[in-house]
Amino acid sequence: MKRLSFLVPFFTILVVIIFSTAVFAAYPDKPITYVICFNPGGESDITARIQQQPLEKVLGVPVVIVYKKGGGGAVGWSELMRTKPDGYTIYGTNLPHTIVQPMTRGKAGYETKKINNVYFFEFTPNILAVKKDSPIKTLKDFIEYAKTRPKLSIGGSGQPSANSLGAERFAQVANLKLTYISFTGSGAAVPALLGGHVEALMTYTSMAARYPDKMRAIAIAAEKRAKALPDVPTFKELGYDYTEGAYRGVAVPPGTPKKVRDVLEKAFEKVNYDPVVIKKMEDLGFIMEYYGEAKSKKLVEKLSVYYEQLLKDLGLLKK
Amino acid sequence: MTKIDRISAAAFILIALVFWSQTGHLQYNGYIFPRLIIIMFAIFSVIMFIQPSFTKEGKKEQTAIKDDLKYITVVIALVLLWIGLLDVLGFIVSSVVSLTILTTILEHHRLALARMTFTTAVYILLLIVFWFIFHKLLLVPLPTGYFI
Amino acid sequence: MLDSIAIGLQHIFTIKVLLMIVAGLFGGLITGALPGLTATMAVALLVPFTFAMDPTEGLIVLGAIYMACIYGGSFSAILVNTPGTPSSIGTTFDGYPMAKKGEGERAILIATFASVYGGIIGVIFLLFLSPPLASVALKFGPPEYFWMAIFGVTIIASLASKNVIKGFVGGAIGFLISTIGIAPIGGDVRFTAGFPELQGGIELIVALIGFFCIPEALTMVGQRDKKFHLAEAGKVRGIFFKTLKEVMKKQGNLFRSSVLGTFIGILPGAGGNIANLVAYNEAVRVSKKPETFGTGIPDGIIATESSNNAVVGGGIIPLVTLGIPGAPPDAVLYGVLLLHGLRPGPELFTTHSKVIYTFILSLFVATILMLPVGVICGRLLHRTVVRLPIRFLAPIILFLTIIGSYSIRNNIMDVYIMLTLGVLGYILKRLEFHPGPIVLGLILGPIGEMGFVQALLMGQMLPNKWMIFFNRPLSWVLIIMSLLSLFWPLVAKRLAKGWKIKEI
Numbered sequence: 001m002k003r004l005s006f007l008v009p010f011f012t013i014l015v016v017i018i019f020s021t022a023v024f025a026a027y028p029d030k031p032i033t034y035v036i037c038f039n040p041g042g043e044s045d046i047t048a049r050i051q052q053q054p055l056e057k058v059l060g061v062p063v064v065i066v067y068k069k070g071g072g073g074a075v076g077w078s079e080l081m082r083t084k085p086d087g088y089t090i091y092g093t094n095l096p097h098t099i100v101q102p103m104t105r106g107k108a109g110y111e112t113k114k115i116n117n118v119y120f121f122e123f124t125p126n127i128l129a130v131k132k133d134s135p136i137k138t139l140k141d142f143i144e145y146a147k148t149r150p151k152l153s154i155g156g157s158g159q160p161s162a163n164s165l166g167a168e169r170f171a172q173v174a175n176l177k178l179t180y181i182s183f184t185g186s187g188a189a190v191p192a193l194l195g196g197h198v199e200a201l202m203t204y205t206s207m208a209a210r211y212p213d214k215m216r217a218i219a220i221a222a223e224k225r226a227k228a229l230p231d232v233p234t235f236k237e238l239g240y241d242y243t244e245g246a247y248r249g250v251a252v253p254p255g256t257p258k259k260v261r262d263v264l265e266k267a268f269e270k271v272n273y274d275p276v277v278i279k280k281m282e283d284l285g286f287i288m289e290y291y292g293e294a295k296s297k298k299l300v301e302k303l304s305v306y307y308e309q310l311l312k313d314l315g316l317l318k319k
Numbered sequence: 320m321t322k323i324d325r326i327s328a329a330a331f332i333l334i335a336l337v338f339w340s341q342t343g344h345l346q347y348n349g350y351i352f353p354r355l356i357i358i359m360f361a362i363f364s365v366i367m368f369i370q371p372s373f374t375k376e377g378k379k380e381q382t383a384i385k386d387d388l389k390y391i392t393v394v395i396a397l398v399l400l401w402i403g404l405l406d407v408l409g410f411i412v413s414s415v416v417s418l419t420i421l422t423t424i425l426e427h428h429r430l431a432l433a434r435m436t437f438t439t440a441v442y443i444l445l446l447i448v449f450w451f452i453f454h455k456l457l458l459v460p461l462p463t464g465y466f467i
Numbered sequence: 468m469l470d471s472i473a474i475g476l477q478h479i480f481t482i483k484v485l486l487m488i489v490a491g492l493f494g495g496l497i498t499g500a501l502p503g504l505t506a507t508m509a510v511a512l513l514v515p516f517t518f519a520m521d522p523t524e525g526l527i528v529l530g531a532i533y534m535a536c537i538y539g540g541s542f543s544a545i546l547v548n549t550p551g552t553p554s555s556i557g558t559t560f561d562g563y564p565m566a567k568k569g570e571g572e573r574a575i576l577i578a579t580f581a582s583v584y585g586g587i588i589g590v591i592f593l594l595f596l597s598p599p600l601a602s603v604a605l606k607f608g609p610p611e612y613f614w615m616a617i618f619g620v621t622i623i624a625s626l627a628s629k630n631v632i633k634g635f636v637g638g639a640i641g642f643l644i645s646t647i648g649i650a651p652i653g654g655d656v657r658f659t660a661g662f663p664e665l666q667g668g669i670e671l672i673v674a675l676i677g678f679f680c681i682p683e684a685l686t687m688v689g690q691r692d693k694k695f696h697l698a699e700a701g702k703v704r705g706i707f708f709k710t711l712k713e714v715m716k717k718q719g720n721l722f723r724s725s726v727l728g729t730f731i732g733i734l735p736g737a738g739g740n741i742a743n744l745v746a747y748n749e750a751v752r753v754s755k756k757p758e759t760f761g762t763g764i765p766d767g768i769i770a771t772e773s774s775n776n777a778v779v780g781g782g783i784i785p786l787v788t789l790g791i792p793g794a795p796p797d798a799v800l801y802g803v804l805l806l807h808g809l810r811p812g813p814e815l816f817t818t819h820s821k822v823i824y825t826f827i828l829s830l831f832v833a834t835i836l837m838l839p840v841g842v843i844c845g846r847l848l849h850r851t852v853v854r855l856p857i858r859f860l861a862p863i864i865l866f867l868t869i870i871g872s873y874s875i876r877n878n879i880m881d882v883y884i885m886l887t888l889g890v891l892g893y894i895l896k897r898l899e900f901h902p903g904p905i906v907l908g909l910i911l912g913p914i915g916e917m918g919f920v921q922a923l924l925m926g927q928m929l930p931n932k933w934m935i936f937f938n939r940p941l942s943w944v945l946i947i948m949s950l951l952s953l954f955w956p957l958v959a960k961r962l963a964k965g966w967k968i969k970e971i
Contacts, residue, residue: 039795041797041802042798046806067876068878071649071666104654109666151927159652159654181921181925183917198925211812280808283808345657349650351919352916357643386686386689391893398869398886405869426858438859457513460877461870
């Protein structure tokens, strides 16, 4: 009996050591799954692939990209709510999708507040674009042309989305009558413009960067001009208070420990300063952003207020 | 066949009505296409219902379908259970168990223990190879549970 | 261009690259044959592996995978009535009956020859006629896509020739299922019964597996007196060359279907899934014995398999000339091009001509190599399926359906949906509904709806918005094609009768 009681403290210490190594085991120590809630080949996929190798270097583990598309991302984000919060599954998130979807759908399967954004790494502003061979060369030309027509067709990706809500806001601000026609993705909107099926596009800077010889961007809805399109003036410069675009970031499930979130935040920040990553992103028309976790939360709150008002004005709020 | 056709046609019309009732809260752009489809669906179902009265098909000899519905229902229930267990027991364990049970059920003759063990062994091997290629090599995500 | 071709060929005919192509072909065949893994997924899965390679070689591997994957779909279509990819839906119509008769190997050989032929035609168009063809793609706008969907609907009449009404009911069911989820215009949530997972709608592959595979698996289970699934044919000597001669005799079918496939591939948003059914429909229409289709005749397989492989080359045409992917896997290829800094467009053919010509030629080589690789794998697979007793085969098939439907979106809900649709499919099969029209409705639904609503929005610029469907020449081409497709069988019968009377 004496022998056995001698062993008890020994085993207790052993258990404590094992337990603490488990708790303090360095995160990450196995592959991380990076879920993209859209189609392969899309822009969220491309930005993730640009980040993939640098992330693997910084985190020291493989990063596996997986796709969960559906409902404009909602299917993936509702799964985010139920994923194990151990930091080994991270989800790409997009604004304004994650803000406007619950507002317009009633039951999107997730709540904006519950999405724990760890980092927002890029911003793709809207641009107003016409065909390269169009007589419209500046925003002034466009507005004059629009005033001569009872309605103008303008295409874009998704509804509600940065493109669609941007088009509505622009119409408000410039006092125009625009009919927005949504397409499944910018990849479908661009051929519509090039084929003459719509007269203009409210699309993303990345599209203008991809088709410089076919499209002309006449204004960009950002605070500053984009590096990829240095000659395109901002709407603000031209006197129209209109900024709009899509943010891309990364989120973890609710309940993820702070340590894990910190590691991810720092990793994405480091990758975002990688000159190779910066060059690839900017060449494709993406604008680098550096919103850490706390700043991301504030960004979401600020934008939620803005979109709630806009949606209310458009009669799309479902509360 | 006529009777069954008529019953299914009636069921379809009912389904069409259910779907229609779900379109009330949609915007114009959202309901216009589904409503058109529902109308076409209903029209065709009605034609399907009326049709036997006009065609002189006669009593078509029903080709004896020898499907044993008992087995089919059991298998469906098993597969349902299998899917449910995927997230609980994990991919390999639940699959090996379900596969073995299914194979054993489909056995025509003796339920020898030896055969069952052999079957289980084969499946374990197959599953491990599969898991290795798809999960480890190609990094395709597979359902994970408490085991693997 | 000629010296670029020479350089390209030099690059390809090295041991390393040829081995990579063969590896890609194997990988593509396997993913194609497995229901649930699509060409898009296969290409996307292997993108990370190509980061380590130089862009040309990465593209070559992806191209080989893509081509083989579309071909590989025919294996499962023939052997277990399950299209391995949506591009092989039509192959089940004649391929599976052939296999059941014990002619499975013949069916696989036919599919192989047809796929190689179609692939080559598609690549030839890609190599020589890209710029003019690409501009045709742009002319297709929303009204044209709508009329294309209507044209697709007329195919239902051919598929369900035995009971046309049931065919249209099935088609309507398919269209209805396709509306579940988020409305493409406006973003309304429809028919989800409160399930957030259904916001994404019903995935096509899930429905394919459910409607085609599960009923067969359940039938296998239910037929207690059969030990093996397919009849084993006696060894036919020289089956390879016999079948080759047989297929090559059908030049009309081969060429027509391949051209159709190439053109449909060029249109963004339409791909192999539509091409194979349109080609099948055309083959039925021009045939002198349309009633033989569906019983297991070579023409059916030839039409579907040549058209779907032609889509590969066709889809790349708008990709490299305009930067617009013609088919979903091309979107992934586009991403790869962008990631390596290669921007599609005229620039690609001038500054990076080496890359692009090498890639196109590699597709050529890959398609030809598909012949030996495919025949070996196909025969092996056929023998396995024939020799494996049902008590192993059926559970394994069920296993593959579960994995297949799970792997699409890593969502267990899809597996449940697959099973539900499977049971529904079994019931519908017993009620004598052909799964073809249902699946066709599912495919055409989104295309038709988007075209319809987008066109109406476009029409708001006109005094009467409905006129948008009728004031464009290209629309009228499609309208006339649809009318012909629908009424030709009746007209042909009338004409035939008319001539007979005249003769007397």
